[in-house]
Amino acid sequence: MVTIYDIALKTGYSAPTVSKALNKTGGLSNSTRKKILDAAKELGYRPNMTARALTTKKSFLIGVIYEDADMQRGFDHPLFGKILNKFRECLEFAGYDLLFISHALIGEKKSYVEHCYHRNVDAVGIINPLSADNEIMELAESDIPCVSTNFIIPGISTVVTANVDAGYKAASCFIKNGHKKIAYIGGTYSQYNMAAIDRLEGLKKAFKDFGLKYDESYVKFCHKWSRAESHDAMKELLERHDDITAVFVANDNMAVGAMEYVKSIGKRIPDDISFIGFDDEMISEFYSPPLTTFRQDIKTIGELSAEILMNRLVGIPVGECVRVPAIFIERNSVKKL
Template sequence: MVTIYDIAKIAGCSPTTVSKVFNDYSDVSPKTRAKILETAEQLGYLPNAHARSLTMKRSWTIGVLFNEPSGAGILHPYFAGVIEGFKKVSTSKGYDLMFVTKDIGGKKSGYVEHCKIRGVDGVVVILPDYGDPYFQELLDSDIPCVLLDQESEQKSTICSDNIAGAMQAVEYLHRLGHRRIGHIGGGHSFAGEKRLQGYLRAMENLNLPVEPQYVIQGSYDYTMESGQAAMEELLLTDELPTAVFAAGDNLAVGAMMTLKKRGLRVPDDISLIGFDDIEMVKFLTPALTTVRQDTYALGSKAADMLIYTIEGGSGVQTAMLPVEIVIRESCRSL
């Protein structure tokens, strides 16, 4: 087994200096630090995790709290991209990930109790559930947290620019000549409400009337079934919209299924645009035009923000990442 003494001998320095590098002391020159890390990598040295935790008073473990009501779990397309980016950054900086639940040891407890028993250094929260009292307890605690798709004065937050993305979608449809533009919303979720705000703001800016019967709320878990039901409701209007902006790609896919079932064609009869750019939509017929959010970048940035706090950074941080329209085949010019 390779030891710090082996590394010190080859790198030409003392074992104390090697130990300082692995424990992130600042009083080692960049040149010496680089030499030690290069030697350690060549020798295949792995610092003892227990020793590191005792020395630095950290467990080197980050909790992942994921509330996903649709039942897709880790297969949810939003989660998959976020967690991949989060994992990449976290593991590169020496942290392991652990899922956090309210149950531990076969009995009900809470997120805070679970985090303290497991000794996690911080928690990333994906799709927060403010209706859960155990979640509020976590917000009130001193455990470092970063929340995705949420606003908070207590903890750091990160999201995509949902309002701007929705406005881009409506403005794109307007450029194609559409004036009767409907919206299938994402319920009372954070992203759903922001995307509705963007839709309404763009319609106002473009001097387009917002017909109440053209705005149908889907479910906050963005299921295809919800999109199907919303489109069924839209089809009951006296004069159909020429285009529909759906707050999520799954909603758009459901809407497309209903249109096909009713003998209507996309985009010939109704143009359709989604939001998220999940993997499957490029393979639809027609392929879905959508607003792309970079879930990998969301996860990467969230990891940077959380580790900054864990390692002594102060203050509540907020970040908002840009989005872009991906033009495919589901919208046409009038």
């Protein structure tokens, strides 16, 4: 096996200098660093991660909690899969590898914390957990640095979309286009995952600012973030109120379900009912009509999450919650009355 001493012998530099070049530390000139790295590549050098871990007391592993029991779309999830990609890219650039943390390990049930200690991860990125249950709270209270990109968990720094602001923007768009009978369809929510509630809160705030009365009977929450449930929710809302002219739906997949019901009863979009969705999924651009929606700033969320975790690892103070503005994408699903 090629060692740093072999590289030192080939290049004429000392072993400590070779180590600095390989670990991207120290004040080496670009030419010195390049000569050492080229020699390492030529000799086929591979770092001994076990020895590195023993020396630094770090595993250079970041645990990832990524569950999707709700939408059941796995890595195809329009938000979380893409956030994970950007999160991974930033951390790999910093020299870390990712390891998925689950409740099962070699056929044995373990808590998140037990799994983290077993794998000796340096930190954890919570992309989307099953729920903010006791295991997540146990993780928050442990000595393992964490960051969350969706659940707002006490004790864990979070990067999340500014959902209240987006809800306000959606309602404002409808109201400025003459709509007054505005409905809302949301997905599931919990104490720590409030996206669906926050988007409704933004809508309610806009109603107040524009002088419209908020009526809870124009709101329907679904048990899942699914197209089928939203289809049925739209049916129920229109049976309650046949005067609805606009609907804000908490994600694009659900918006399509609601629009499919509207079309099935002979109503036209946006002539009879206007729609705004959320997430800017691929279908939203190519649906007929193309859906006005919000695009979450996945790049910023992923990068900020990685940066916060790196800061936690070296002891730099970080904020409790960062809210990233969503980007409003106007297409053809909103009509001016």
